[in-house]
Amino acid sequence: MNLNFKDTFNTELPADPVHENTRRQVMQACFSYVKPKSTANPSLIHASKELAQELGLTEDDLKSEAFKSLFSGNLVLPGTNPYAMCYGGHQFGNWAGQLGDGRAINLFEVNLNNKQWALQLKGAGETPYSRTADGLAVLRSSIREYLCSEAMYHLGVPTTRALSLALTGDQVLRDVLYNGNPEYEKGAVVCRVAPSFIRFGNFEIFSARQDKKTLKTLTDYTIRHFFPHLKEGTKEGYLHFFREVTHNTLDMIIHWQRVGFVHGVMNTDNMSILGLTIDYGPYGWLEGYEEGWTPNTTDRQYKRYRYGNQINIGLWNLYQLANALFPLIEEAKPFEDILLEYRNNYSTKYLSMMKSKIGLFNTDKNDAALLNRLEENLQLTETDMTIFFRNLNRISKDNLSNEDYLAPVMDAFYVQEEVKGDTLEKWKLWFTDYQNRLQKESIGDSQRAERMNNVNPKYVLRNYMAQLAIDDADKGNYSLLDEFFQLLKNPYQEQTSAEKWFVKRPEWARHKVGCSMLSCSS
Template identity: 90%
Template structure:
């Protein structure tokens, strides 16, 4: 492999002076050097050739023994120094202290075609930050991360990427439901790729420890490499940096809401400083449109990270980042002004996004009320989000609201027989007002449908689809894994051969483990 290695994180930032791989509090350091754990019988079961090309890898590279060994963790590329990052974080609203890369090991950074990439292995063994865990990952969670990160990229949602998925040949003990019944599962490693894996928590840990020197060092490094248009080292620079992180975070969450993605564990250690979707753990996709839904079993009681609350949690997390950066800025009002911009921009951006989903592009003072009623109606009876928004583009603006007015979206209702009486009347009133509103748009039905279909995906990684791929892979079959990988490269396109995946969640998947709610166990 002829990669253009250009390490910066582990050459420009302070390292942990202790080189033993033991669990401990790591002070005054951004990372600890640590090597991946060797595995018994590694094998690469899938790769993203498209991403490989962006990194400067060839198809022959992907088939090589060297690639298999490096990206399963069995060997280290000569001249590189793998490491695990030190960070803290707020988990479910509470400060958790030092967390760090407990099961992720950063291999190296690559520059190709004027783009910078960091590559890390998830599930490659313990680090000083593993606490009581083993640092490993299982095939189940690795497939979910591998498929979803690439699917999100093609949905145009800011995200980390996935280069490869490897089996280790080892068995890993996991308690999927946290109910005291652990079982052995196949071990796996995913190679994750992003410009950087820095999180809010990297800054929080130094601030919490009153280590202003390293807080400044890390902030200046981040601005220099990832916000190069900002001149680092001044109060104004740190404020501009915070503003851009705030804007990027908001844009990311608006995209989540657009496609029906629920992260499930929006702790500050899972918030990318670049506004990328990071750490695909107990995530899920809305099947029925439900603002109160969370995929995380740990979050079942309080639903802190539910779909309808993600935007508020984004703001809460940004408050924690503002507190962390405060020692460099010391201007409460300036930081609060930026946070207030988030609130104001959210209202504007969310309205614009939702309008685009139903084909409204001109300004109208009643649009917010129309959309609010739509969101209420979608929860009157279980309604598939993806199908509804995709199919609403098929409704002509001049069609009468007669007895079959719901036909284009009828497939979205899980219990069509419930759409009667008061529910039917509410939908009839809404569609009457919606079609009247469409009359104010100057584009044709065909043009409107094209625009709507470009923001409303036809195919997403439904929870049961991921589980089918997992069940198949557990038996040694990877055809579904590849089928979904290829399908999700074109989520907005009609794919006649894949029509069966444009369908509501099957009833068998309603309460099946992995298809409804998930734990953080991986």
């Protein structure tokens, strides 16, 4: 393997002086050196050839013993110094103190074609930040992270990526339902890739400890490497940095809403400073359009991280980041002004995104009201989000007879018999107003349909699909894993051989473990 190593995080930032891999509070340091845990009998299940190429790896590299050993945790390359990051975070609205990379170990950074990448193993063993956990991961959660990282990338959603998925040959004890019945599962390791894995919590921990020196060092480092057009070391630069983080965070969440993705655990330690989707745990895709849905069993009662609240949580998390950066500015109003921009920009960007989903590209004063009614109608009866918006492109500008209004989208309704009475009348009224609005568009039906297809995916990683791949993989069959991996490379394209995956969630999956709500267990 010919990788161009260019470490920055563990060469420019203060290190933990203690080298023992013991759980502890790590002070005045951004990371701790730690090596991955050796695994019993590793085997490579899958690897992304496209991402490997971006890193400077060849197909022969992917087949090599060295690749398998390196990305399963059994090999540390000469000249590299693996480490785990120190950070804190707010979890479900409460300050949790020091958290850190409890089951992630950063191997090294590489640079190719002026692009910087950090490579990190998830599930490679304990670190000083593991608290009471073992630092390992299981096949179940690793498949979900591996598939979803790359699926989101091809959807055009800002995200960390995944290079490889490997079995460790070890058994890992997990309580998947948190009900006191743990069982052994197959251990696995995913190699995650991103320009950086720095989170909001990296800044919060130093601010909480009143360690302004390390906070400033980390902030300057982040600006220098990832926002180089800004001036580090100045109040003006820090405020511009915060403004760009707010913009990037908003753009990411708008994309989540566009494709129906629910992160499930938007704690501040799971928020990327670069505006990337990070930490794929109990995520989920909307099946029925439901603003109050959350995939996280831990969030079942209060639904803090529900689909319709993600944009508000993004703002709440940014407030915590502003508090963390405050010692560098010592003025509240500039932060407040930037956070107000987030609120205002959200209204504008969300409206623009939703208009694109229903094929409206000209301006009309009544568009917001039309979209509000649509979102209300979608919740009158269980309606599949992906199918509804994808098939909406079949609506013609030409008036249809009343009984034909719903024909193009009828497949999206779970119980079609419920679309009657008042529900039917509301839909007929909406489609009448929608078609009248389409008359004001300057483009024809075919061009509008093409543009709608570029924002409304046909294929997403529904939870039941991921669970099918997991069930097969647990039996040693990885063909479905690869089928989904290939399918989701082209989520906006018609794929005639894959029509069976453009369907509503089957009834058997409605309450099956892993297909509806999930725990944080991995």
